Amino acid sequence: MNLTLKDIAQAMGVSVTTVSKALKDYKDISPETKTRIRAYTEKVNFRPNAHASFLRTQKTRLIGLVLPRLKHDFFNEITESIICYAASHDYKVIVLCSEESYEKEKSQIKELLQLNVDGIFISVAKNTNDYTHLKQVIKNNTPLILFDRTVKLVPSLQVVNDDFEAGFMATEHLIKQGCKKIVHLRGDLIPQISIDRFFGYKKALEKHNIPFKKELVTICSENTFEEGYKGVFNLIKKFPDVDGLFAITDLVAIGAMGAFKELGYQIPKDVAIIGYSNWLISSLITPKLSTIEQNGNKMGKQVMQSFLDLQNTDGEMATSKYQRLIIPSRLIPRTSSMKTTELL
Amino acid sequence: MNLTLKDIAQAMGVSVTTVSKALKDYKDISPETKTRIRAYTEKVNFRPNAHASFLRTQKTRLIGLVLPRLKHDFFNEITESIICYAASHDYKVIVLCSEESYEKEKSQIKELLQLNVDGIFISVAKNTNDYTHLKQVIKNNTPLILFDRTVKLVPSLQVVNDDFEAGFMATEHLIKQGCKKIVHLRGDLIPQISIDRFFGYKKALEKHNIPFKKELVTICSENTFEEGYKGVFNLIKKFPDVDGLFAITDLVAIGAMGAFKELGYQIPKDVAIIGYSNWLISSLITPKLSTIEQNGNKMGKQVMQSFLDLQNTDGEMATSKYQRLIIPSRLIPRTSSMKTTELL
DNA sequence: GGCTTTTACGAAAAGGTTTTAGTTAAACTT
DNA sequence: AAGTTTAACTAAAACCTTTTCGTAAAAGCC
Numbered sequence: 001m002n003l004t005l006k007d008i009a010q011a012m013g014v015s016v017t018t019v020s021k022a023l024k025d026y027k028d029i030s031p032e033t034k035t036r037i038r039a040y041t042e043k044v045n046f047r048p049n050a051h052a053s054f055l056r057t058q059k060t061r062l063i064g065l066v067l068p069r070l071k072h073d074f075f076n077e078i079t080e081s082i083i084c085y086a087a088s089h090d091y092k093v094i095v096l097c098s099e100e101s102y103e104k105e106k107s108q109i110k111e112l113l114q115l116n117v118d119g120i121f122i123s124v125a126k127n128t129n130d131y132t133h134l135k136q137v138i139k140n141n142t143p144l145i146l147f148d149r150t151v152k153l154v155p156s157l158q159v160v161n162d163d164f165e166a167g168f169m170a171t172e173h174l175i176k177q178g179c180k181k182i183v184h185l186r187g188d189l190i191p192q193i194s195i196d197r198f199f200g201y202k203k204a205l206e207k208h209n210i211p212f213k214k215e216l217v218t219i220c221s222e223n224t225f226e227e228g229y230k231g232v233f234n235l236i237k238k239f240p241d242v243d244g245l246f247a248i249t250d251l252v253a254i255g256a257m258g259a260f261k262e263l264g265y266q267i268p269k270d271v272a273i274i275g276y277s278n279w280l281i282s283s284l285i286t287p288k289l290s291t292i293e294q295n296g297n298k299m300g301k302q303v304m305q306s307f308l309d310l311q312n313t314d315g316e317m318a319t320s321k322y323q324r325l326i327i328p329s330r331l332i333p334r335t336s337s338m339k340t341t342e343l344l
Numbered sequence: 345m346n347l348t349l350k351d352i353a354q355a356m357g358v359s360v361t362t363v364s365k366a367l368k369d370y371k372d373i374s375p376e377t378k379t380r381i382r383a384y385t386e387k388v389n390f391r392p393n394a395h396a397s398f399l400r401t402q403k404t405r406l407i408g409l410v411l412p413r414l415k416h417d418f419f420n421e422i423t424e425s426i427i428c429y430a431a432s433h434d435y436k437v438i439v440l441c442s443e444e445s446y447e448k449e450k451s452q453i454k455e456l457l458q459l460n461v462d463g464i465f466i467s468v469a470k471n472t473n474d475y476t477h478l479k480q481v482i483k484n485n486t487p488l489i490l491f492d493r494t495v496k497l498v499p500s501l502q503v504v505n506d507d508f509e510a511g512f513m514a515t516e517h518l519i520k521q522g523c524k525k526i527v528h529l530r531g532d533l534i535p536q537i538s539i540d541r542f543f544g545y546k547k548a549l550e551k552h553n554i555p556f557k558k559e560l561v562t563i564c565s566e567n568t569f570e571e572g573y574k575g576v577f578n579l580i581k582k583f584p585d586v587d588g589l590f591a592i593t594d595l596v597a598i599g600a601m602g603a604f605k606e607l608g609y610q611i612p613k614d615v616a617i618i619g620y621s622n623w624l625i626s627s628l629i630t631p632k633l634s635t636i637e638q639n640g641n642k643m644g645k646q647v648m649q650s651f652l653d654l655q656n657t658d659g660e661m662a663t664s665k666y667q668r669l670i671i672p673s674r675l676i677p678r679t680s681s682m683k684t685t686e687l688l
Numbered sequence: 689g690g691c692t693t694t695t696a697c698g699a700a701a702a703g704g705t706t707t708t709a710g711t712t713a714a715a716c717t718t
Numbered sequence: 719a720a721g722t723t724t725a726a727c728t729a730a731a732a733c734c735t736t737t738t739c740g741t742a743a744a745a746g747c748c
Contacts, residue, residue, distance in 0.1 A: 004705085021727090285630070361736085396703090
């Protein structure tokens with residue numbers, strides 16, 4: 001159906017080899033022939049078959065991107081960023097969604113390898129705790145980059161937010177606003193991001209000599225509005241005097257905010273709230289939600305850039321090197337946490 | 345690097361043909377040989393090379409999805425829906441973002457054809473008004489499905505929301521709430537969706553004998569918070585007595601809401617507001633924004649299902665048939681438009 | 689037992705590109 | 719003029735799978 005090198009060669013009265021070389025600018029083809037052939041291929045809109053090409057070159061210019069979910073501002077942003085940046089370097093991205101399922105993640109990785117993608121970028125599912133599928137990628141010599149939800153045990157490139165710093169900054173910010181009894185709505189126990197943010201929270205308390213109480217920490221495994229909402233209702237029974245809250249993600253914070261409002265608390269006067277991720281919604285609700293920026297755009301670019309750098313290395317062992325690139329966090333103070341009105 | 349049929353054949357002491365046939369369950373291979381070979385391929389984790397396979401079968405099980413943007417609740421939802429549904433039918437999706445650029449859209453289509461994807465799903469860029477690239481797809485006999493931002497002039501399958509009905513419902517809802525002077529913040533002039541919603545608006549006014557005034561309609565080409573915000577500030581100078589507003593999309597509506605609040609208008613008492621798309625944020629802001637549901641999930645499934653149906657048809661001419669599938673709209677009344685408190 | 693049918697497997701071509709290793713003719717040496 | 723370079727092009731193999739067409743042996747038939 002599609003035109004092939006053979007067709008072009010026939011039409012031009014030259015060999016297949018010559019056409020191929022002309023298109024790839026080999027120096028043993030005369031300038032006249034080159035322009036003649038190129039003009040023709042341009043005219044008939046010929047582009048060499050990518051799969052046949054792969055068979056020789058072993059390069060697909062395809063990248064596999066595996067995400068736990070797509071309907072999520074941050075993953076969404078990082079996806080757009082990777083796709084656009086990849087496109088500008090002539091790479092295309094196959095996007096897969098593990099739907100937080102380890103099984104799916106595993107089989108998707110396998111399928112990507114079967115497709116011979118040039119690289120795999122992945123943010124792992126929450127309950128992924130077996131990493132043989134990831135090690136398989138490395139064994140296969142396919143560049144692997146973990147991002148955001150990473151696994152420290154896998155010897156590959158990893159691009160992460162500074163989650164510890166984020167937890168620390170958020171909590172210290174609340175402390176500086178005068179909070180003494182700070183609740184943390186944390187994420188699940190397994191993911192590194194959730195652990196790191198929690199440690200940041202703890203560290204900030206410690207630094208400011210506020211005793212850590214594990215009862216003030218609740219797990220929100222789903223990261224939804226409802227979890228934040230329910231989390232507050234449960235906590236408030238035992239601790240009606242909380243005056244600060246740091247949530248694992250903005251949506252949870254907004255749920256918490258809803259609960260506090262319903263319970264008659266004033267925000268930020270009675271309780272200061274800060275989230276994480278800087279979702280679009282956070283700057284549009286009332287009061288505007290303080291948060292920590294999670295720059296998906298920057299991270300996406302970093303992931304893609306790291307991949308490109310790998311391509312320009314000697315190859316071979318360049319893939320399986322453990323390295324952690326950390327994207328700095330940034331505090332975005334807004335109304336929801338500003339007890340002292342000095343800023344903003 | 346990867347194992348091939350040849351390797352397996354060698355190890356098993358049979359021919360390449362036999363291995364291939366065994367894996368594809370041909371009936372001229374004995375059951376014993378089949379199980380023996382399968383056990384081995386399972387063990388060594390062999391999967392046939394997808395590209396070599398393509399060369400014979402002309403099937404890639406890849407789908408190209410072209411979107412104007414990704415950071416957008418609706419496109420995001422539809423993407424997730426398509427990707428997941430596709431995965432369950434063993435198709436993988438290459439996602440491309442035209443960034444609202446006709447030029448990029450055009451070259452991306454070309455690249456997808458070069459990759460021999462089994463189908464292309466596209467929602468066109470705002471300023472796309474030349475359709476030769478789309479017709480090229482049809483000429484290439486590649487199934488093409490347009491969705492949401494479609495082009496009526498292209499003879500292909502199209503899946504759309506009932507935008508006319510949506511505009512009508514939204515406007516009529518405002519009228520029923522007692523609004524007499526209803527502003528419409530519409531989208532750009534070219535996209536069909538924007539035209540249809542506008543026509544719906546007009547039709548509702550007409551039905552209820554409210555004269556249409558073109559000064560009450562403003563174009564918001566960017567569909568952002570700012571556009572809605574500015575739109576209201578501009579309008580309000582001339583028409584301080586507007587009592588209703590229908591915006592092309594929720595984010596614009598929220599911008600408008602912000603402006604009205606700042607100007608001291610009470611919502612919905614002074615002015616009733618309704619958006620379109622049911623973004624996540626709309627149910628979380630105060631007051632909750634009334635809107636029209638734009639079910640991305642449903643549309644994604646419909647798009648993919650239509651594609652699968654095409655695959656099961658005789659092929660050939662099945663691709664280039666003009667057909668429009670309409671996903672019904674649904675009114676979601678919330679606080680922002682409820683002047684009469686009968687509902688909710 | 690001589691015939692046809694069935695069973696189980698293999699050879700080879702096709703699919704389109706890339707690249708190595710030529711080949712020919714012209715141009716250049718001395 | 720004989721030999722060497724260079725320029726411009728080509729043949730053919732390789733990449734890996736699928737599928738058509740064969741072939742050989744075993745089984746079935748009267």
